[in-house]
Amino acid sequence: MSKALEQEQLKDFHINDFQHHLVSWFKENQRDLPWRLSKDPYRVWVSEIMLQQTRVDTVIPYYNAFMRQFPTLEALAEAEEDQILKAWEGLGYYSRVRNLQTAVREVVEHYGGVVPDNRKDISSLKGVGPYTAGAVLSIAYGKPEPAVDGNVMRVLSRVLLVEEDIAKPSTRKIFEAILYDLVSKEDPSSFNQGLMELGALICTPTSPGCLLCPVREFCRAYDTGKQNELPIKSKKKKQSLKHMAALIVRNEAGEVLIEKRPETGLLARLWQFPNIEISEEQSLEEQFSQEYETSFQIGEQVQHVEHVFSHLIWNIAVYEATVSGRPTGGQATRKWIEVTDIEKYAFPVSHQKIIQKSLL
DNA sequence: GATCCGTGGTA
């Protein structure tokens, strides 16, 4: 990002007045949210991780439960992985919580249990990118650091009439460069949160509430009537479709077979029912037998579940089944469990639906 | 830089 462009963006912009209008609006109008009750860097950090790509209303109950279960950085560092995944069940992007625990352990081991207060060190932690680093530094430590999320890009693209594509990763750096000059040095916490709160409450993606906006007089998009044309954002490609089959396998004791997903990738280390991606060529029995190296007796289809991810869609047909031998294929951890114990395991949402409809 | 990585809400 060139100095020239950043000076161009802020040329003739009343930085000081803008800061004061935004900060005082935030102090008057901010929502009461559980993570705003304390500046404990750990609590701020957890909230920022949970809020990544996730709505405030969704996060609130997870955040409260998480903080009861893991009140301190040390408590989270000492937890079992299955525990933290269960606490995250249903939130999505599960690597967030595994990275968070890795990072918290790093803080305990190498930073004496104190969350780093500078960008270089905090950015070295797993799962802490440019946004989260800036958010924790400004909110918990009062450092004048930029924290550029989707709200901030939307608000600033309008206020400063920036017409770069905000879907491009490089565009974030433009806003960061601007914010090093624009962020309030007096109250970086309220300023950064104010930008995000404004984006969430007033300067919304569609039909922004310009008539209620505390910084309307500074807004170049409003001046020129372009508030509905900004930000510029390119389309993402649509999801690919995968046809799956899942089995509810019961043994003579009435137990159900579950398995743990691989260490990495999609829904890593969550539990699931035995399943495969199906092709048209062979029968279900043949395909499951190859994958699990034993023979299943597959009964009726009991339900159908659609699981929509950000980049793909699973279309899952669910069958009841029994098995002759011991399923072995692959390295997956498999176990027979009592149906009454099923709530101890963390499942992806699609498999929670299977449990609800066919096992409870 | 493009792709992977979840889920539920909404117009």
Place this chain on the structure above:
DNA sequence: TTACCAAGGAT
């Protein structure tokens, strides 16, 4: 219904 979205980060 479809498409987009919501306080991003890792690879």
